[in-house]
Amino acid sequence: MLIERAYVNRSAEAVAESGDHWPWTVPCVRWLAEDGLKFGAPVTFLVGENGSGKSTLAEALAEGFGLDSYGGSAGYKYASSRAPSELGVAVRFDATAVGRRMIRGPRTRRRGFFLRAETAWDALARERLSGVPEAMSHGESFLMAFREKFRQPGLYVLDEPEAALSFTSCLELVGVLEELSRGGAQVICATHSPLLTALPGADIVEVGAHGMRSVAWEELALVDHWRRYLTDPRAYLRHIIG
Numbered sequence: 001m002l003i004e005r006a007y008v009n010r011s012a013e014a015v016a017e018s019g020d021h022w023p024w025t026v027p028c029v030r031w032l033a034e035d036g037l038k039f040g041a042p043v044t045f046l047v048g049e050n051g052s053g054k055s056t057l058a059e060a061l062a063e064g065f066g067l068d069s070y071g072g073s074a075g076y077k078y079a080s081s082r083a084p085s086e087l088g089v090a091v092r093f094d095a096t097a098v099g100r101r102m103i104r105g106p107r108t109r110r111r112g113f114f115l116r117a118e119t120a121w122d123a124l125a126r127e128r129l130s131g132v133p134e135a136m137s138h139g140e141s142f143l144m145a146f147r148e149k150f151r152q153p154g155l156y157v158l159d160e161p162e163a164a165l166s167f168t169s170c171l172e173l174v175g176v177l178e179e180l181s182r183g184g185a186q187v188i189c190a191t192h193s194p195l196l197t198a199l200p201g202a203d204i205v206e207v208g209a210h211g212m213r214s215v216a217w218e219e220l221a222l223v224d225h226w227r228r229y230l231t232d233p234r235a236y237l238r239h240i241i242g
């Protein structure tokens with residue numbers, strides 16, 4: 001573990017004052033500002049509906065740790081990197097001794113990777129992976145990149161890494177995440193995948209209008225929907241298709 005809790009270094013008054021504009025209007029961001037977010041396991045999944053704030057949160061945590069907000073490896077600064085977000089600059093961590101050394105030390109001491117959904121492909125391509133044959137498919141090269149880049153103990157913030165992956169490749173990604181966590185790394189992963197979230201021992205935080213709460217995999221709405229959909233797709237589709 002590297003970080004045990006994330007919080008926002010802003011007075012309650014400052015948060016209340018800026019409460020009328022994004023990102024402070026997002027319920028999970030309010031929650032982070034008011035209560036903070038505890039990390040109880042090396043792997044934490046963020047789940048929730050579209051627009052619930054998973055990416056907003058993931059980006060802020062990555063920025064707070066010092067990972068490039070454009071996405072990519074720690075210590076790798078992109079010429080096109082964006083200005084840090086209002087939330088990202090305010091995020092602070094209660095960290096373990098190892099985590100503190102990474103956060104407080106020079107940028108080069110930081111380890112990890114920020115896989116931002118929109119720039120994942122570009123960020124991985126820019127870092128020129130060794131031995132990725134041109135002929136590889138999108139998903140194949142993603143998986144290869146994960147295997148190659150996700151090795152060192154560090155903070156790995158992943159936003160929907162399942163997007164390009166098949167069922168089998170997702171299973172392999174679970175193996176990569178598990179290995180990372182055993183090696184002392186920490187993973188924070190926004191996802192819609194019932195497969196990834198089944199990783200044993202992982203914490204699952206459901207993000208929504210309520211803010212944030214820990215949920216068991218068996219109780220996740222997305223797991224329930226998938227289970228019922230696969231059992232009888234028509235039960236859902238008859239509401240969609242005339």
Ligand SMILES: Nc1ncnc2c1ncn2[C@@H]1O[C@H](COP(=O)(O)OP(=O)(O)OP(=O)(O)O)[C@@H](O)[C@H]1O
Pocket residue numbers: 022026048049050051052053054055056057
């Ligand atoms: N740069 C921005 N400026 C203003 N509002 C934004 C910005 N980025 C996101 N939002 C809004 O913040 C809310 C949370 O968005 P976010 O992208 O974090 O959701 P999400 O949980 O990642 O959704 P998804 O599952 O679709 O990826 C949404 O209402 C979105 O419209």
Ligand SMILES: [Mg+2]
Pocket residue numbers: 054055056117159190
């Ligand atoms: Mg998102």
